[in-house]
Amino acid sequence: MNYISTRGFTGKNNKSFSEVTMEGLASDGGLYVPENIPKFSKLELDQMSSLSYVELCTKIILKYTDEIFTESDIKDIAIDSYKNFNSGDIAPLIEIEENKYILELFHGPTLAFKDFALQFLSRVFNLILEKNNKRITIIGATSGDTGSAAIEAFKNNKKASIFILHPKGKVSDFQRKQMTTVHSENVYNIAIEGNFDDCQTLVKKLFMDNNFKTKYNLASVNSINWCRVLAQVVYYFYSTFKIKNNKDLVNFSVPTGNFGDAYAGYIAKKMGLPINKIIIATNSNDILARFFSSGEYKVSKVISTLSPSMDIQVASNFERLLFESLNNDADLVNKNMDDLQKNGFFKLSDDILKSLNNTFIGISINDHSTLKCMNYFYKKFGIIVDPHTAVGLQASYINSNLQEPIITLATAHADKFSQSVEKAIGKKMNTLSNYNNIFEREEKFKDLNNNLDILKNYISENLKYQFV
Numbered sequence: 001m002n003y004i005s006t007r008g009f010t011g012k013n014n015k016s017f018s019e020v021t022m023e024g025l026a027s028d029g030g031l032y033v034p035e036n037i038p039k040f041s042k043l044e045l046d047q048m049s050s051l052s053y054v055e056l057c058t059k060i061i062l063k064y065t066d067e068i069f070t071e072s073d074i075k076d077i078a079i080d081s082y083k084n085f086n087s088g089d090i091a092p093l094i095e096i097e098e099n100k101y102i103l104e105l106f107h108g109p110t111l112a113f114k115d116f117a118l119q120f121l122s123r124v125f126n127l128i129l130e131k132n133n134k135r136i137t138i139i140g141a142t143s144g145d146t147g148s149a150a151i152e153a154f155k156n157n158k159k160a161s162i163f164i165l166h167p168k169g170k171v172s173d174f175q176r177k178q179m180t181t182v183h184s185e186n187v188y189n190i191a192i193e194g195n196f197d198d199c200q201t202l203v204k205k206l207f208m209d210n211n212f213k214t215k216y217n218l219a220s221v222n223s224i225n226w227c228r229v230l231a232q233v234v235y236y237f238y239s240t241f242k243i244k245n246n247k248d249l250v251n252f253s254v255p256t257g258n259f260g261d262a263y264a265g266y267i268a269k270k271m272g273l274p275i276n277k278i279i280i281a282t283n284s285n286d287i288l289a290r291f292f293s294s295g296e297y298k299v300s301k302v303i304s305t306l307s308p309s310m311d312i313q314v315a316s317n318f319e320r321l322l323f324e325s326l327n328n329d330a331d332l333v334n335k336n337m338d339d340l341q342k343n344g345f346f347k348l349s350d351d352i353l354k355s356l357n358n359t360f361i362g363i364s365i366n367d368h369s370t371l372k373c374m375n376y377f378y379k380k381f382g383i384i385v386d387p388h389t390a391v392g393l394q395a396s397y398i399n400s401n402l403q404e405p406i407i408t409l410a411t412a413h414a415d416k417f418s419q420s421v422e423k424a425i426g427k428k429m430n431t432l433s434n435y436n437n438i439f440e441r442e443e444k445f446k447d448l449n450n451n452l453d454i455l456k457n458y459i460s461e462n463l464k465y466q467f468v
Contacts, residue, residue: 001016001034001063001065002035003226004033005031006032006033006319006320006322006323007026007330007337008028008330014035016068017065017069017226018065018068018128020227021125021226022125022128022136022219023219023220024207024221024224024225025208029208030330031320032226033320033323038063038064038271039270040271040272040273041272042272045272045273048237048241051241053090053235053238054075054079055075057074058071058078060230061234064230068131078120080123084108085108085115090238091103091105091116092104093239093243093407095243096377096381099403099404100396100397100405100406100408101406102383102389102408103407103408105409105411106411106412110148110152110178111415111416111432112145112149112413113145113261113411113412114145114146114148115153118146118221120227120231121221121231122154125159125160129159129160134159135161136161136219137162137163137217137459138150138160138162138219139218139219140162140163140220140221140222141166141203142164142166142171142179142196142199143171143310144166144171144309145175146221146222147164147189150221151164151179151187151189152178154187155182155187156186160219161186161462162221163190163459164187164190165192165199166192166196166199167196168193169191170195170304170308171308171309172419174417174438177438177443178416178438180443181441183442188446188458190446190447191445191447191448192448192450193448193450195311196257198450200222200314202452203220206455206459207220212456216460216463222316223260229263233265233268236252236264236268236273236275237268237273240268240273240274243405249404250274250406251275251276251279251399251402251405251406251407252277252408253279253395253406253407254279254280254281255281255282255388255392255408255409256280256281256288257283257310257311257312258316258317259280259318259321260317261409262317263317263318263320266359266360269359279395279396279399280292280360280361280362281392281395283307283310283364283367284305284364285303285311285312285313287313288315288318289362289364290364291318291362292353292360292361293362294347294353295353296345296346297336297345298344298345299340300313301313305366305387306371306387306417306420307370307387307391309412314340319333321356322336322348325348325352326352361399363395363398363399365390365395369394370391371390371420373391374390374420374424375426377390384421386412386413386420387420387421388412389409389411390424392408392409392410396408415432415435
């Protein structure tokens with residue numbers, strides 16, 4: 001499988017899976033996408049429907065790798081990645097009522113869906129690094145969950161140093177503590193004055209500085225990294241096979257801010273999975289919901305909400321969908337992204353929007369509705385959900401005209417947002433035992449202004465004895 005950039009790599013510059021995994025962001029600022037998406041036949045889907053999660057993971061991801069990875073390698077990586085998930089089923093599917101399901105993706109070590117991708121990615125990195133005898137500097141931005149999942153996956157790794165940027169004061173206390181109370185020597189937490197989009201922009205600028213990127217061998221763990229998206233494709237197959245055979249359609253409701261999780265569902269559909277609609281469930285930071293209604297992608301001010309991991313305006317992974325929607329025309333992608341940077345918006349044609357609406361529905365849920373949904377599910381079903389999952393659930397009920405089953409992705413454990421949950425359900429929660437003293441643990445992080453040169457200096461100062 002070869003990969004191209006959304007912003008202009010031609011055929012002669014195609015990259016391998018190992019290369020795009022290590023690079024993360026293309027040197028032209030684009031995101032890597034496969035040259036083509038493999039599609040399973042109906043017979044193959046039938047045969048896959050009884051596979052275990054690890055077996056399914058191996059079969060799907062092997063379609064996208066290169067000669068460095070054998071089938072045995074991928075299977076071993078999958079087994080190792082998910083061995084510490086704290087439930088008998090890696091991704092339990094809960095039926096709440098007829099045609100309504102919750103897919104629990106929070107049973108990993110940091111209680112969020114990001115564990116599926118980052119546990120896998122860390123082991124892919126290690127295999128590549130071992131075969132090439134190299135080490136890397138991981139740079140990542142987080143709106144809350146990616147940071148803790150990445151740190152958990154890479155802490156104490158002798159082949160990697162990891163720098164995670166989070167927006168100061170704009171993640172939950174639990175999320176921050178998950179990151180900043182890990183005291184491994186290779187872990188560096190940075191609190192940036194600004195919002196998540198500011199953090200994400202700094203990371204992208206680092207990767208576009210080819211001298212700095214090469215000097216410190218930078219690698220990305222954000223969902224700009226194709227391997228992360230790919231790892232998330234698997235649970236769409238897994239959950240669909242649990243409730244329906246491949247002749248029947250299903251829908252998914254995906255609480256999302258950066259579009260990576262929803263894009264993974266789109267890739268699953270292109271691979272042949274019988275997905276009808278993917279509901280893009282946003283909070284009041286509704287750029288994606290507005291786009292799928294109007295065709296206009298217009299940035300507005302980031303609003304702080306009860307679902308902070310989705311407090312995002314510029315959704316990085318949307319560029320992958322944009323590239324395909326524009327018939328893989330990198331020049332048009334560049335034009336639209338330039339318009340976004342200069343004018344704060346771009347607009348696609350009605351024909352393109354109509355085509356996208358064959359798959360995507362955009363719904364925005366405000367904090368008031370989020371709290372009501374959390375309260376409703378607790379009182380009616382005895383289920384405690386976090387505010388992000390509540391956004392997805394509420395959006396799924398708004399779309400009551402969909403006749404097929406709707407699977408809502410439960411992206412985080414309620415413990416990570418206990419303050420909001422307790423406000424919604426009117427009672428105090430019992431924190432999981434392995435986190436019951438998290439708020440008393442000593443923190444370690446660095447406050448930095450939103451400035452690229454300051455960030456570069458901080459990274460250089462901490463790596464000067466590790467790279468030459």
